[in-house]
Amino acid sequence: MLKALTRIFGKGEEARPAPVAELPAVERPAASAESQDKPTRSPRADHKASKPPRSDKPKADKPPRQTPAASPKAEWKPEDFQVEPEEGKTRFHDFALDPRLMHAIHDLGFTYCTPIQAQVLGHTLKGRDAIGRAQTGTGKTAAFLVSIITQLLITPPPKERYMGEPRALIIAPTRELVVQIAKDAAALTKYTKLNVMSFVGGMDFDKQLKQLEEKYCDILVATPGRLLDFNQRGEVHLDMVEVMVLDEADRMLDMGFIPQVRQIIRQTPYKGERQTLLFSATFTDDVMNLAKQWTVDPAIVEIEPENVASDTVEQHVYAVAGSDKYKLLYNLITQNDWTRVMVFANRKDEVRRIEERLTRDGVSAAQMSGDVPQVKRIKVLEGFREGKIRVLVATDVAGRGIHVDAISHVINFTLPEDPDDYVHRIGRTGRAGTSGTSISFAGEDDAFALPPIEALIGRKIDCEIPPAELLKPVPRHS
Structure with a gap:
């Protein structure tokens, strides 16, 4: 090339x-x-001369910009x-x-x-x-x-x-x-x-x-x-x-x-x-x-993108029925006591439902999608960085450009239709040479997306059957 x-x-x-x-x-x-x-x-x-003067923003009297304060050390x-x-x-x-x-x-x-x-x-x-x-x-x-x-x-x-x-x-x-x-x-x-x-x-x-x-x-x-x-x-x-x-x-x-x-x-x-x-x-x-x-x-x-996708991120796929996906998500997070997790879904309504269910079930979560106002999105990201928010549930609006240290796991609640989005999603973990883990749920509605992903990253990802303890019913919360 x-x-x-x-x-x-x-x-x-x-x-x-x-x-x-x-x-x-x-x-x-x-x-x-x-x-x-x-x-x-x-x-x-000539171009400069054609600009109207901006007397409301004078330059001559502008005080010098301040250098950051020196450290006491x-x-x-x-x-x-x-x-x-x-x-x-x-x-x-x-x-x-x-x-x-x-x-x-x-x-x-x-x-x-x-x-x-x-x-x-x-x-x-x-x-x-x-x-x-x-x-x-x-x-x-x-x-x-x-x-x-x-x-x-x-x-x-x-x-x-x-x-x-x-x-x-x-x-x-x-x-x-x-x-x-x-x-x-x-x-x-x-x-x-x-x-x-x-x-x-x-x-x-x-x-x-x-x-x-x-x-x-x-x-x-x-x-x-x-x-x-x-x-x-x-x-x-x-x-x-x-x-x-x-x-x-x-x-x-x-x-x-x-x-x-x-x-x-x-x-x-x-x-x-x-x-x-x-x-x-x-x-x-x-x-x-x-x-x-x-x-x-x-x-x-x-x-080469393969270096990013496969060398620093341990990748897993669980074959699971759509009706069991939420149970699997909840049990993975709570049984393993994960504290900084990103969950991706393809649609804004999916993101909203997942975030609402996690919050109702006692897991600190927030959502990130195009429906969330920008000011709130910035606050959500800061809360996630500071550890106040345990799970960030997002559409692919967050698949690129979000840099948060120490994201241990990325979970694809639904597999993306575009293989490139898979690479960008799992790239939220395993950054800058550190290791991370991605887990994808392949159900009857989205398993078709797996072969193109494997073709892009140049390797096969074996499907696993989740163990029974990860499919236990979610406890009722008052």
């Missing part, structure tokens, strides 16, 4: 570069017009972050990263790069565009954030700047994924003066707008629809974007977001004047056609 992809873009994959001694400000190569999607634009100076030094070289592994030390960024990486406990990080950073830190194929849980978010932060720290911001002009733009398909990326970006920029903002639908527009009135925007993470709202109202201008990331491009295609993404890209500099990174779980023809339109000579990095 890699040879075929490199033929599409006309150049072979370069050998992985040696550790970067110095990272100068990136000069992007000259490029032809962006494709028919890109309208003719005035030079940047001894000042951190790069020497405090020691990671020994290890054969076959790439350290963050092997790239010439800013000490402020390394301090944050140290705080997060990162030592060696994941495969996607090692391969992507070798190209993107030199300013090259990249297309990455990787599932969630492989570390791709940190890969593009490290690259963005490095670029913004090396290159000083322009002297003439409006409040709503992000220097880096990350577009993601779901609200949960945007919130998670923004959270990761805030953790990695904590020792810099870079400001991270996130715009998503379903939350108070004015509260999100207030961010732009208080400080400059360096890194903006947004869903396509809400970003267009801000852009069309003249609150966000995208002509100064230096780095653009499209995360989960295949998901954006499936959800019908590409027309909106095209409108957004029209507002950014030409592809030869910005760095573009595109990530997708699959390399379909549609995804690669978009990549060809929006990137210049991209490096192509592939991380």
